[in-house]
Amino acid sequence: MFFLDSNAPVPLFKQLYNQMREHILLGSLPADSKLPSVRDMANNLAVSRNTVDGAYQELFAEGYIYSKPRSGYFVSPLDQESAPRSLVSKPDNQAPPLQRAPTYRYDFHPARLDPESFPNRLWRKFFLECLRENPQQLSEYCDPQGELGLRFAIQNYLERSRGVVCDPEQIVVTAGLQHSLDIVANVLKEDHSRVAVEDPGYPLASTVFRNHSYKINPVPVRPDGIDLDALKAGNSSIAYVTPSHQLPMGYVIPVANRLNLIEWAEAGDKFILEDDYDSELRYSSKPIPSLQGLRPHGNIIYMGTFSKVLSPALRVSYIVLPRSLLARYYRLFQNHFSSVSQLEQRTLAKFMVQGYWNRHIRRMRSIYKKKHDTTLRAIKEHFGTLAVVDGQGAGLHVVLQLLGATCGETEIIRRAEQKGIRLLPFSWTCASGKSVPVRLMLGFGGMTEIEIKEGIALLAQACH
Template sequence: MLYIDRESGLPLYEQIYTSFVREILSGSLAAGDRLPATRKLAEELSVGRNTVDKAYQQLAAEGYIEPRIGSGFTVNEIPLQLSSGAPSYSPREQDAPPSRPPARYDFAYGSVDNSVFPHDQWRKSVNNALSAMELEQTIQYPCRQGELVLRQEIARYLQRSRGVVCDPDQMVITCGQQHSMEIIANIFENSSKNFAMEEPGYDGIRAIFANHHFQLHPVAVESDGISIPAVKKLNADLLYVTPSHQFPTGAVLPIAKRRQLLSWAQETETYLIEDDYDSELRYYTNPIPSLQSLDIHDRTIYTGTFSKSLAPSMRTAYIVFPKSLLPAYRSYYHRYNSQVSPLHQLALADFIGCGGYERHINRLRTVYRKKQAALLAGLEKVFGDTISVSGGGAGIHLLLNVKSPFSQEELIERAERIGIRFYSTEVLYIEPQNCPRSQLLLGFPTIPEEAFMGILEDLRDAWEIEG
């Protein structure tokens, strides 16, 4: 028996969702039971069919129910916890801080759509890796720089897709991009410790160098990437850049600027850290050649990760050092063992070698291109010229600037009230006062494509923007 309280202030779909969660967890709705058809339930509750559909989609996303062809939505098998009484609130509220329950839709940057992950092929690659390990006569520590077969496969892939020129001996396998930066910071421990990076830029990178007591220098970003005049004023040991898809603005550094940047690095003996974090995810043009592929002076430290293309939980990334830095790396890390599981390394090598990775990337582009196109079309239809967007055509995020009297914090708070979560971009600025007043970062992979229009219409009302 569902009850809607129109005076409670809670969204109607949230009330429907919560009622079904309570019924499922109490056992009133058992595994295999069918939920009412969306049209029938909408009529019974005197609400819109879209309202019921939103509640069902959230229940399905969290695994309480699943759609079945010809049967509508049915309840999944949910292990029940013994309790002295029915739960008074849902598990998602129990798992979250009391002041901030989980949102219906979370635009967190960095999360990826699990439904696109190539589970079957990855399972085969893991089994192949286990078989290869079983054939070994001894179990020993892996190569300190990472499994040779994986470094060979990544080197071949980077040559094909990004023009990166390197030997496997130049590569180090790491357990994530921040681990890569930790290694770089350590081998520059005896430098003057001046670190420059784009403004705005990824705060997770900045934190590494701040913790190593580097002096941080912000460098302005223009519509076509990092400002070369600002770069030329620097006195730095390291300059961190995202030239193929600047984070978070989405700007692409043109060839002329790339050559100027490389010339400056050679003249000043500065090393460039090129973070190619999502280079494969370009939707309407070919991937942009890497900065490293143009570098004839050996000044570029090339870094990449599988977090955006496969899964952040896989914790696998890599560094391609210029040959001039290999002695420094080996001097510092000559007694450090690899931090990445050999099983994961061998499975990934098999996955790349059999062509599974490139097939997965092609599918990923198709899925995310459609999602981004739906989001952009919805933004245009619902908000028109009251929102400006940057970063389209690539990647898994967009940067929004909202023409609104509300500040960034007020926009986020108003969205939170209706179960839609956004995140401040202020943390992406070394100098927070440079952050635009009404700017928001949207990571879109985990949001269902069909949900965008309803979300945006709700936001328009919450933000009091005229339609």
């Protein structure tokens, strides 16, 4: 009946008091009913007796319960009419109560990072330095396009590691991919109305462009990238692609097909949106250069993020706009302010300029390579010939295709949940909303190697 959360900021006794009070006011704890003894309640809720005693004392002091000598506590009879309206009746348009996300012992969500990996000590040091160094900057808005120091650091990094050719003036620091796509959708909408997206693919791109009234054209993805014939047939003038590590399949577009895609864009005033989201994490081969690097002056809008290697909680990402779009960007966004905290931007710039970003990438690559290898070994051990793996060798997840599965995705997810396993449905990435054949996305970033091994052993049981 009562749910207490030891991670919540509200003390446990207060949580219990609030919930009991609400049940009394709603009548679900009826007048004169006897409450469990302090000891029984504490045992049931697995909390200390002090917690329960604290809640009972407060309810008693406010008259919600009364006590009888040697019998314990009872609910006071209350006049329901005088109970606070917000508790006894719910207005029709009230939003449903927030659902607490369940926690899972084995969480295979592909967007989770190693929980121990954030460079806490360095971040705190640089953050404090930023606070001390130039306090008057905190009384001003920062550059709407992003702190110049950070844009220089990003430009330098992209040039060296991704072959991206640009100037800091082409870079816009954004608060995540959603924000990047929002800007791009605004910049392109004067001349474009139809966007091709990968199918299966990252659904956020479709959502953002649909919200800007673009028509969405899902195009099948093959192991060598987006199907170019289908792309051409669809008459879209924008293509959103994830060429370094296709989401979700993990395919890497070979250079020959990157050039074909560029050729498609050059034949007409078309644009490629290159989402290079986890290009840092390649485990077995050298990264393939970005599309933007292959045609620095082409119609390619490059997008990157710090969410995969540093932290998705920071909300720092970036766009590299082609020069041809800068005038329009300035016109449309001239009265906008930066959406990313100046302090976080300056902290990140220090982290990058002082060489820690490259070191951090190397460290993360080694941590995730171990988890990636453990995942593949566990799949081999527990699924054997009953599954095929796609997308290995990069990123934070692999895709498991089940051979001869006897039930569908929904049933497998349900069974997995019963074993404490969380899976993000693969069908979430499919334009049709259906995943045929049955595929599972296995993110390994947020799990320990032991959890990966145990989780995959249990998952195999849930699939067979």
